[in-house]
Amino acid sequence: MILTALCLTFIVFWLTNLYPNLEKLAKTQGNFRMSDEAVASWLETRGYLQSTPKKYAEWLGVVPSYRATDSEGDVIGRCIQPGIAAEDSPSYCGILQGYWGWSTVFKEPVADIVSLRLGLTGKLMFWVLLVMVPTALLVGILAGMREGSVTDRTLSTFAITTTATPEYVSGVILIAVFSSSAVGLKWFKGSATSAMETVTFENFTLPVITIALYGMGYVARMTRASMAEVMTAQYIRTARLKGVSFRNIVMKHALRNALIAPFTVIMLQFPWLLNGVVIVETLFNYKGFGWVLVQAAGNNDIELLLGVSVVSVIVVLVTQLISDIGYVYLNPRISVS
Amino acid sequence: MEPLTWTGSLDFLNPIFIALIFICAALVAAYMVASVFAPEAQTTVNPDGTLSVSPSLLTLVTSALKYGFLAIITVLLAYLIGGMFLGLNAGIIGAMSQQFVPVWISLVVLFVLSITYKRRLGLYGKLFDSTVGMIGFALVMFWVFTGLFGAFDMIVTHDALTQVSGMKNKVPGTPMRGADEGDFPYYLLGGDNLARDVFSRMVKGCLIVVLIAPLATLFAFMVGITLGLPAGYYGGRLDTILSFTANLILAFPVILLFYLLVTPEIRATGLPQYMASILFIFPLVFLTVLLNSRFYTQPGFRTPLLIAVLGMGGWIYLSLISEVGSKVHVIPGFADLFDLDGGILTVFVSVVFVNSPTVFRIVRGLTMDIKTRDYVAAAQTRGEGAWYIMLWEILPNARGPLIVDFCLRIGYATILLGTLGFFGLGLEPESPNWGNTINEGRKLLSIYLHPAIVPALSLLSLVLGLNLLADGLREESLKD
Numbered sequence: 001m002i003l004t005a006l007c008l009t010f011i012v013f014w015l016t017n018l019y020p021n022l023e024k025l026a027k028t029q030g031n032f033r034m035s036d037e038a039v040a041s042w043l044e045t046r047g048y049l050q051s052t053p054k055k056y057a058e059w060l061g062v063v064p065s066y067r068a069t070d071s072e073g074d075v076i077g078r079c080i081q082p083g084i085a086a087e088d089s090p091s092y093c094g095i096l097q098g099y100w101g102w103s104t105v106f107k108e109p110v111a112d113i114v115s116l117r118l119g120l121t122g123k124l125m126f127w128v129l130l131v132m133v134p135t136a137l138l139v140g141i142l143a144g145m146r147e148g149s150v151t152d153r154t155l156s157t158f159a160i161t162t163t164a165t166p167e168y169v170s171g172v173i174l175i176a177v178f179s180s181s182a183v184g185l186k187w188f189k190g191s192a193t194s195a196m197e198t199v200t201f202e203n204f205t206l207p208v209i210t211i212a213l214y215g216m217g218y219v220a221r222m223t224r225a226s227m228a229e230v231m232t233a234q235y236i237r238t239a240r241l242k243g244v245s246f247r248n249i250v251m252k253h254a255l256r257n258a259l260i261a262p263f264t265v266i267m268l269q270f271p272w273l274l275n276g277v278v279i280v281e282t283l284f285n286y287k288g289f290g291w292v293l294v295q296a297a298g299n300n301d302i303e304l305l306l307g308v309s310v311v312s313v314i315v316v317l318v319t320q321l322i323s324d325i326g327y328v329y330l331n332p333r334i335s336v337s
Numbered sequence: 338m339e340p341l342t343w344t345g346s347l348d349f350l351n352p353i354f355i356a357l358i359f360i361c362a363a364l365v366a367a368y369m370v371a372s373v374f375a376p377e378a379q380t381t382v383n384p385d386g387t388l389s390v391s392p393s394l395l396t397l398v399t400s401a402l403k404y405g406f407l408a409i410i411t412v413l414l415a416y417l418i419g420g421m422f423l424g425l426n427a428g429i430i431g432a433m434s435q436q437f438v439p440v441w442i443s444l445v446v447l448f449v450l451s452i453t454y455k456r457r458l459g460l461y462g463k464l465f466d467s468t469v470g471m472i473g474f475a476l477v478m479f480w481v482f483t484g485l486f487g488a489f490d491m492i493v494t495h496d497a498l499t500q501v502s503g504m505k506n507k508v509p510g511t512p513m514r515g516a517d518e519g520d521f522p523y524y525l526l527g528g529d530n531l532a533r534d535v536f537s538r539m540v541k542g543c544l545i546v547v548l549i550a551p552l553a554t555l556f557a558f559m560v561g562i563t564l565g566l567p568a569g570y571y572g573g574r575l576d577t578i579l580s581f582t583a584n585l586i587l588a589f590p591v592i593l594l595f596y597l598l599v600t601p602e603i604r605a606t607g608l609p610q611y612m613a614s615i616l617f618i619f620p621l622v623f624l625t626v627l628l629n630s631r632f633y634t635q636p637g638f639r640t641p642l643l644i645a646v647l648g649m650g651g652w653i654y655l656s657l658i659s660e661v662g663s664k665v666h667v668i669p670g671f672a673d674l675f676d677l678d679g680g681i682l683t684v685f686v687s688v689v690f691v692n693s694p695t696v697f698r699i700v701r702g703l704t705m706d707i708k709t710r711d712y713v714a715a716a717q718t719r720g721e722g723a724w725y726i727m728l729w730e731i732l733p734n735a736r737g738p739l740i741v742d743f744c745l746r747i748g749y750a751t752i753l754l755g756t757l758g759f760f761g762l763g764l765e766p767e768s769p770n771w772g773n774t775i776n777e778g779r780k781l782l783s784i785y786l787h788p789a790i791v792p793a794l795s796l797l798s799l800v801l802g803l804n805l806l807a808d809g810l811r812e813e814s815l816k817d
Contacts (some may be wrong), residue, residue: 007585012597020602142369150368150399160808164801166752168759168772169793172779176790180783190783271590278592279759283779290592294760297596305596312590320588 001317005310012309013056016302022048024300029104059101059306061094095310101303105295110307113292118311120196121277121288124211127204128273132212132219133266139216140223140262145250147228156224162217167279171210175283178206192286207284211276215269219262226261230254260330267323271316341510341523345428347419354412361405368398417441429510429525433536436492436525440482447478460740463813470809476802480795483540484547493537494521497769504528506785509535529774529788530781539791542769546799549681550750553688554743557750559620560689561696566727568697569704580701583694591691592756598687599762609683614658616689621650630725657682684763688753692746699742703735710734737814741807748803755796771796 025048026039034042043049047058057063093099100110143155162170179190188206195203230236231254239249278290285291289308296304344351371394383389420431421438434441448471455462464470486492495501495513501524503514509527513520526536568576586594598609624646632639707713708731716726757763758772766773771792778789 004581004585004588008588011585012593015597015603015608018603018606018608020605024602146372149372150365150402151372154365154369160804161797161801164748164804165797166755166800168755168775168779169797172775172782172789172793173797175779175782176786180786271588274590275592275756278590279756282760293593293596297593297600300602309593312593313588316588316590 001321005313005317008313009306009310010056012306012313013059014052016305017048017052017055021300021302025104025302028300059094061092061096061099064092100307103296103301103304105299105301105304110304113304114289114307114311117287117289117292120286121281121290123199124204124207124277124281124286124288125273127199127208128211128215131208132216135212136216136219136266137223137259137262140220141227141250141255141258143220144224144227144231144258145254147231152224156221159217159220159224162213163221164217165214167210167214167276168283170213171206171280171283174206174210190284192284196287207280207286210280210283211273214276215273219265219269222265223258223262227254227258230258233257260327263330264323264327267319267326270319274312274315340508340512341425341432341525342428343430343510344416345431346423346426347416347428347431350412350415354409354416357405357409357412361402361409364398364402364405368395368402371395371398425523429523432523432525436494436536437483439486439491440479443482443486444475444478448475460737460810460814463816464806464809467809467812469805470813473802473805473807473809476798477806480543480799480802481547484544487540488544492540493534494523494525495534495537497538497541498533498767500532501528501534502532504534505532506530506781506788507532508785509787526791527785527787529778530785535788535791538769538774539771539795542771542774542792543795545764545768545770546751546754546796549685549688550747550754553685554692554747554750556616556620556685556689557692557746558696558739558743559623560616560693562700562732563619563623563626564693565697565700566704566731567723569701570708570723570727570731572705576701579697583697586690586694587698591753592760594691595687595757595760595762598690599683599757604683609686610658612690613682613686616686616693617654617657621647621654624650626724627728630722630728633722633725680764684754684757687757687763688750691753692750696742696746699738700735703738704731707731707734741811741814744803744807744810748800748807751796751800751803 022043023039026042027034029042040049047055054063100114102108103110103113106113139155139159143152143159146152165173175190178185178188180186187202189203190206192203192207194200195207236249236253239253240246244253274290277288278293280286281288281290282294289311292304293308293312295301296308342348381389416427416430417434420427420434421441423431424435425432427434448465451458451462452465455465464474483492501513504511504524505528507524507528509525511524511527513522513524524534524536526534526539529535529538564579568579597603598612603609625643628642628646629639632642704727712734713726713730716730721730754770755772755775758768758770758774759776761773761776764770764773766777774792775789775796778785778787778792782789
C-alpha cells in the first residue's frame with residue numbers, strides 16, 4: 001500500500017512538474033513578460049530544474065532541500081519561509097517533516113488550507129452518508145424482499161435511474177426544480193456557500209441529495225441482489241415451512257446475511273463520492289476540498305495540488321484497506337491465516 | 338407570430354395524461370404500503386385437485402397498474418404520432434416529433450426487422466424478449482440515429498453555432514426574429530446565452546457523444562482484453578506487475594487524473610499523444626494476434642490477410658497519432674488520413690486510459706475462472722498455442738459478462754465525457770457537446786432553465802437507456 005501511495009504521488013509530482021507547468025508558474029510568480037532565459041534562470045535559482053527524483057525526494061523530506069543565493073544576495077529555498085532567517089530554518093522540509101509547502105493561489109501554507117477544507121468536506125460527507133446509507137439499504141431490502149413484484153420493479157427502476165444520473169445532471173435538475181425562479185418552488189437555495197458557517201435545511205439539502213442520489217442507486221442495487229440471493233437460500237425456506245411469518249423471516253433471518261456485501265460496496269464508493277464532491281462543490285459553490293482541487297488545478301498551484309492529491313490518494317487506499325478488513329471481519333467464511 | 342405552446346392543438350390530451358400519471362403513482366404507492374401489511378394471496382386446493390388463488394387486493398392493484406401504464410404509453414404515442422402529422426400545429430412537442438421523423442422511421446424499421454427475425458439473431462434477438470431491454474435499446478438507438486442524421490443536418494432546425502440577434506435566453510417556442518423564407522420559424526427549445534438554438538445544439542452534441550463514447554470503450558476493451566487474457570492465463574510475475582499498474586490507475590481519483598492530463602500545458606508536452614501511441618497500438622496487436630492464431634496453419638491465407646490488416650490498421654494508427662506541427666509527427670501531411678483535433682484526441686485518450694484498468698480486471702478474473710474448464714484442458718492437450726486458447730477458446734466463452742459490461746461502460750464513458758465538458762476541459766468551449774452546454778447553462782440556471790436542462794435530460798436518457806439495455810442483456814444471457 002505504501003508502495004502504491006509512493007508511486008501515485010510520484011506520478012502526480014512528475015505530471016505537475018513538467019516544464020510547461022513550471023514555465024507558467026514562473027510567469028505567474030515572477031513576470032508575465034519574462035523571456036525564456038529569464039524563466040530558465042528563475043527556475044534554476046529556485047531549484048526547479050533539478051532532476052525529478054531529486055525534487056521528489058526533497059518534497060518528501062528525505063533529502064536536504066535545495067538552496068541558492070538570488071540576485072540580491074539572500075539565501076532562498078523551499079524551507080525558508082518569509083520572516084525567518086536562512087540559518088534558523090531547517091534543512092529538511094517535506095511531507096515527512098509535516099511541511100506541505102506554500103500555496104501560490106491562497107497565499108497560505110498548504111497544510112492549513114487542506115485541513116480547513118477537508119473539515120468542510122467532512123461535514124458534507126457526514127450528511128451524505130447519513131442520507132445515502134439508510135435509504136439505499138432500505139430501498140435495496142424492500143426491492144429484494146419479493147423479487148419481481150411491483151415494489152421491486154418500481155424501486156429497481158428508481159435505482160437504475162439514479163445510477164444513470166451523474167451529479168452534474170441531477171444537480172442541475174434539482175436546482176431547476178427546487179430553487180429557480182422559473183419554476184417558482186424556491187424551497188431550497190441553489191448555492192451552499194452559506195452552509196460553510198451554519199448548516200441549515202435550506203442551504204444544504206440540495207448538495208447532499210445530489211451526491212447521495214448517484215451513490216445510492218449502486219448500493220441499492222447491490223443490496224437488492226444480495227437480499228434476493230439470501231431470500232432463495234435453504235434456511236429461509238426452512239423457516240418459511242416452520243411457519244415463521246414473512247416479516248420475521250426478513251427481519252431476523254435474512255437481513256444480517258444480506259448486509260455483508262453492501263458493506264464492501266459502501267466502502268468502495270468513497271473514491272466515487274470524492275468525484276461527486278468535486279462536481280457538487282463546484283456546482284453549489286461550497287468551498288470545500290473538491291473546490292480546492294479545482295482551484296489548485298485550474299491555477300497551476302503545484303504544491304497545493306500535490307497536497308490535495310496526497311490526501312485523496314490516502315483516502316482511497318485507506319477505504320480499500322478498511323473494506324478488506326471489514327469483509328473478513330463480517331464474513332465468517334473468510335479468514336486470514 | 339405567436340410563441341408556440343408545448344402541445345398546441347393536442348392540448349385536450351394534457352388533463353388525461355396528468356390524471357393518468359397521478360393515478361399510476363398513487364397505485365404504486367398504495368401497492369408498496371399494501372404489500373407490507375396486506376395478507377398474501379390465499380391458495381386453496383379444490384375438491385377436484387386443482388389449485389385456485391383467491392383474488393387479493395394486491396393482484397387487483399397489479400393488473401390495474403398494467404393497464405395504467407399501457408394508457409400512459411398510448412397517450413405519449415398519441416402526442417408523438419399526432420405531432421408527426423400536425424407539425425407546428427401540435428406545439429413544441431409536435432414540431433420536434435416532426436423533425437425527428439427520420440429517426441422514428443429508422444426505429445420502427447429496425448424494431449420490426451429485429452422482432453421478425455429475432456430467433457435467428459442470437460443474443461441480440463433474445464434482447465427482444467425482455468421489455469426492459471427493449472426500452473433501453475429503443476432509447477439508445479434513438480440517440481444513435483439522432484446523432485447520425487444530425488451529422489447530415491437532417492434533424493437540426495438551425496446552425497448550431499450561429500447566433501441570431503434578439504434570441505438570447507428566449508424561452509422554448511419563441512418565434513425567430515427576422516426569419517427568412519427558408520428558415521425554420523421557431524427556436525423550438527429556446528435560445529442559450531449566446532442566442533444559439535438549444536434544440537439544434539442538442540442534436541449536434543449527440544453525435545460527439547455517440548461517436549466518442551462507444552469508440553473509446555471499444556479501445557478500452559481492446560487494451561483490457563489484450564493485457565487481461567495473458568495476465569489471467571499465465572499468472573505469475575506478469576500478472577503481478579500488470580495488476581499493480583491497474584490498481585495504481587484505479588486508485589487515482591478520476592477528476593484529478595483529468596485535471597493532470599487534459600490541461601493545455603500538458604498537451605503542449607505531447608504527453609497525450611505519446612499515451613495515444615501506446616494505447617492505440619493495442620487494437621492492432623489484438624487484431625494481429627487474433628488472426629494469426631486462427632489461421633496459423635494456413636500460411637497461404639494468413640500472410641496476405643495479415644499484410645492487408647496490418648497495412649490498413651497501421652496507416653489508420655499512424656494518421657491517428659501523428660499530427661503536423663505537434664510533438665508526434667511521424668508521417669508527412671499528405672499521407673495523414675484525417676486530422677483529429679488535439680482536444681478530441683486528448684479526451685479520447687483519457688477516457689480510454691481511465692476505463693481500461695477496470696476492463697483488465699474483469700477480463701483477468703474471467704480468464705482465471707475459465708482456464709480451469711475442461712475444454713481449455715482439451716485444447717492444451719491438442720497442442721494448441723497459448724494465444725489460440727486465450728482468444729478462441731476463453732474469450733468467446735467470456736462474452737456474456739463482457740457484452741453486459743460493454744453497455745454499462747459506454748454509459749460510464751458518456752458520463753466521463755460530460756464531466757470533462759462540465760469542467761471545461763478538453764474540447765473547445767463553443768463545441769455543442771452536452772457537458773460543455775450544461776456547464777454554460779448552469780451559470781444562469783436560476784433564471785433560465787432550458788439551456789442546461791435540455792442537454793442534462795438528453796444525457797440522462799442516453800445513459801439510462803444503456804443501463805436498461807445492459808440489464809436486459811444480463812437477464813437474457815443468464816437464461817441459457
